[in-house]
Amino acid sequence: MASVSQDQIQKFHRDGFLVLEGFFSTEECDSMRSQIQGIIEGMEVPPHCRTEFSTREEEQLQAQVLGKAGLEHWKEEGRRQIAAQESLWGNGSSDYFLTSGDKIRFFFEKGVLDKKGNFLIPKEKSISKIGHALHAYDPVFKQITHSSKVQELGRKLGLERPVVVQSMYIFKQPGIGGEVTPHQDATFLHTEPLGRILGFWIALEDATQENACLWFIPGSHTNGITRRMVRAPSGASTCVEFVGSEPAYDDSQFIPLPIKKGGLILIHGEVVHKSELNSSESSRHAFTFHVMEAKGTTWSKENWLQPTPELPFPSLYT
Numbered sequence: 155m156a157s158v159s160q161d162q163i164q165k166f167h168r169d170g171f172l173v174l175e176g177f178f179s180t181e182e183c184d185s186m187r188s189q190i191q192g193i194i195e196g197m198e199v200p201p202h203c204r205t206e207f208s209t210r211e212e213e214q215l216q217a218q219v220l221g222k223a224g225l226e227h228w229k230e231e232g233r234r235q236i237a238a239q240e241s242l243w244g245n246g247s248s249d250y251f252l253t254s255g256d257k258i259r260f261f262f263e264k265g266v267l268d269k270k271g272n273f274l275i276p277k278e279k280s281i282s283k284i285g286h287a288l289h290a291y292d293p294v295f296k297q298i299t300h301s302s303k304v305q306e307l308g309r310k311l312g313l314e315r316p317v318v319v320q321s322m323y324i325f326k327q328p329g330i331g332g333e334v335t336p337h338q339d340a341t342f343l344h345t346e347p348l349g350r351i352l353g354f355w356i357a358l359e360d361a362t363q364e365n366a367c368l369w370f371i372p373g374s375h376t377n378g379i380t381r382r383m384v385r386a387p388s389g390a391s392t393c394v395e396f397v398g399s400e401p402a403y404d405d406s407q408f409i410p411l412p413i414k415k416g417g418l419i420l421i422h423g424e425v426v427h428k429s430e431l432n433s434s435e436s437s438r439h440a441f442t443f444h445v446m447e448a449k450g451t452t453w454s455k456e457n458w459l460q461p462t463p464e465l466p467f468p469s470l471y472t
């Protein structure tokens with residue numbers, strides 16, 4: 155890996171994101187891909203836990219009509235729902251999602267399951283994401299997350315007590331890999347003060363505009379956040395709610411960030427970003443994890459994701 159320069163660090167602070175091509179080797183990417191292949195081969199998900207990924211409000215409402223458990227009253231009229239990294243509750247069990255922070259769990263693309271939860275296409279082509287603790291429980295992903303080059307980058311960025319809060323393997327399947335609508339990661343991973351969340355997004359295949367690379371609004375991390383996803387009070391009919399609303403961003407503000415296999419994109423927790431439907435014939439695999447600077451920071455107890463006795467957020471520097 156080429157060393158990260160002070161200019162690049164400044165660019166990150168200016169834009170809210172930074173592309174570091176060639177950060178990981180081809181071998182490292184292939185080891186992650188083959189590890190995931192093995193995990194999928196052993197995948198067992200009971201039908202009632204087969205949860206589709208959906209980003210759109212009307213699909214959330216359909217889940218309500220069907221009387222399924224889940225986020226039934228997602229109520230921002232006329233707006234697409236941000237699912238971003240983790241709003242993975244289409245018609246399945248919200249509990250399967252809410253308790254996935256310290257587990258390795260599977261979430262599926264929309265339209266790949268029949269009403270009984272049977273796969274309509276091969277299961278390995280149906281998966282949207284695996285989350286949210288590969289970094290803790292899988293040796294390959296643990297090694298990558300805590301690799302010396304990631305730690306060195308953390309130190310260059312000035313992180314003093316970074317902890318890893320979550321990780322995801324994202325498949326962006328050919329033809330069906332769903333859109334991730336514009337969002338800020340701090341909507342889902344809220345801290346006080348803001349500015350303490352950092353995403354590491356690793357391209358495990360070339361990501362291009364054709365196979366749905368990430369898009370960003372440069373500089374959009376400087377305006378705070380416009381909405382939060384919070385745990386609903388106990389006894390409510392839903393397990394999380396949104397507070398606030400996401401503006402209707404102008405598409406022309408976004409720039410695409412194509413990146414080669416092995417490249418790393420650093421994502422500021424408040425920068426607005428998205429990815430489109432992958433309508434190409436190529437997948438676009440990525441491994442991503444999020445880090446919080448824990449020094450002087452309070453993790454919101456209202457976040458969907460909470461550290462558990464089994465998995466307190468591990469230090470990045472161990």
Ligand SMILES: O=C(O)CCC(=O)C(=O)O
Binds near residue numbers: 428442
């Ligand atoms: O990989 C993608 O398509 C979206 C990833 C993303 O938005 C994130 O990691 O915050």
